[in-house]
Amino acid sequence: MHTSASTLPDMDPVAALLGGPHARGAFLLRSVLRPPWSMRIADEAPLTVLTVLRGSACVVLAGDRTVPVPAGDVVLLRGPEPYTVADDPATPPQVRVGPGQVCTPVDGAPGDRMAGLGGRSWGNDAAGSTVLLTGTYPAPGAVGERLVRALPELVVVPADAGTRAVTELLATEIDRDAAGQSAVLDRLLDVLLVSALRTWAARPDAGAPGxxxxxxxxxxxxxxxxxxxxxxxxxxxxxxxxxxxxxxxxxxxxxxxxxxxxxxxxxxxxxxxxxxxxxxxxxxxxxxxxxxxxxxxxxxxxxxxxxxxxxxxxxxxxxxxx
The missing domain is CATH 1.10.10.60 (Homeodomain-like)
Structure with missing residues (x-):
């Protein structure tokens, strides 16, 4: 039996694909850093969400392509190619982050050693001038992969009211240790991702999927x-x-x-x-x-x-x- 026009679904046809990448025990970390700092990311994650809460950073891709990231902006990185996040593109990496988020110090690198700072925080100085928030999707799922494949290697989404509100809430919740906290953080990461995707895809020059x-x-x-x-x-x-x-x-x-x-x-x-x-x-x-x-x-x-x-x-x- 055919569906009549009067019974067309009210569902937003984009919602299913925007809702595809569901965080399931996603890796979430707050990094507090004092220059000079640099991290080589080679975790092979299919999708990473990075935002600068305070200070600034830059992302260095293959071929030394450097993209500055001011405070408030949200960066979407499509894996699995490695990249570097640093205070300055000239700063040599002090640590290498491999698959499974295994961190290996780089011998002879300048600057203070990276270490855990308690809870879900990490960095080289608890009073550092730069604070990053990183969320990694180890496996976004096939529905989400249709969307991930449509993304460029790197997307920088300028801060707006929607993404700013979510990043502030995520920054607050990442330090809490309450029952069900992992699920709360997963859902907040999903909201941040969808907010950033929506803002990106609405830009005329985004090259959003058909x-x-x-x-x-x-x-x-x-x-x-x-x-x-x-x-x-x-x-x-x-x-x-x-x-x-x-x-x-x-x-x-x-x-x-x-x-x-x-x-x-x-x-x-x-x-x-x-x-x-x-x-x-x-x-x-x-x-x-x-x-x-x-x-x-x-x-x-x-x-x-x-x-x-x-x-x-x-x-x-x-x-x-x-």
Whole structure:
């Protein structure tokens, strides 16, 4: 049965993708630093959120590309390539942060030695002039990866009222040690990330992904919302066009032009991304996952999944628990 235009979902078609990267025990740290300081980050994390609470910093990428970060700005870093965060690009790294956030001092580096300062704080001087807040997503999830892949290697989001309010709250909460504090910090990190992403994507020069730009279109926006909200339905282009009240050819052409791929191709990618996230839950069978994302059987899901990713759902799940 087709969905009528009067029952189009109210869900923001961007919400599902913006809500994709969920922090699950994310690494969160406040760094308090006195110049000279420099840290080489080689943790291979897929996504890192960095903000300067006080003072200033710079990020040095491959090829010595240097990006200054003033207080209040939020930086999004897409891994896994290493980078350096320092007071000055000329300051040699004093510590190397590897996978699993393992810190190794660099012999012979100038400046004070980095050490724990209590709680979730770290640095070379508890009274340092620069304070950084770093949140690392070790695995943002497949739904989130669709968004992460659309990001440049580095995004600097200038401070605004929204991001500033969240960073201040996160800075306050990071020192608390109450019940459920890790969950609170994870959710605050998610809010900061989504706030920064929204601010970035709204800029005309951002190069935001097609699905974000298409969300406000009167035809494609509702179609995206339907695919996001009801992936298990047996959608065809004709059924989707009927649901949003346009001709099939109109929807197909407009969707492809704005999103960058045809509706059913987009739906397949969305279903595979959802399935990948669901595979993280050991309590869900492949049959249940298949039905939730629109496949009639685990065999149909497995075939589509292997075409899209090169491995079967069972093999992918084994890598998550192995």
């Amino acid at each position: 699905w974000y730009l298409a969300a406000g279109d009167p035809v494609v926006g509702p179609a995206l919302a339907l695919l996001h909200d009801r992936p298990a339905e047996p959608w065809t282009v004709a059924a989707l066009a009927t649901a949003v009240g346009v001709a099939r050819a109109t929807l197909a052409r407009r969707f492809t032009d704005l999103v960058g791929e045809p509706p059913m191709s987009y739906l397949t990618g969305w279903r595979i991304a959802l399935a990948t996230d669901l595979l993280r839950d050991p309590g869900l069978t492949l049959t249940t996952i298949a039905r939730r994302v629109g496949y009639a059987s685990p065999f149909a899901l497995s075939a589509a999944y292997k075409r899209a990713t090169g491995v079967s759902p069972a093999v992918h799940r084994s890598t998550l628990v192995g």
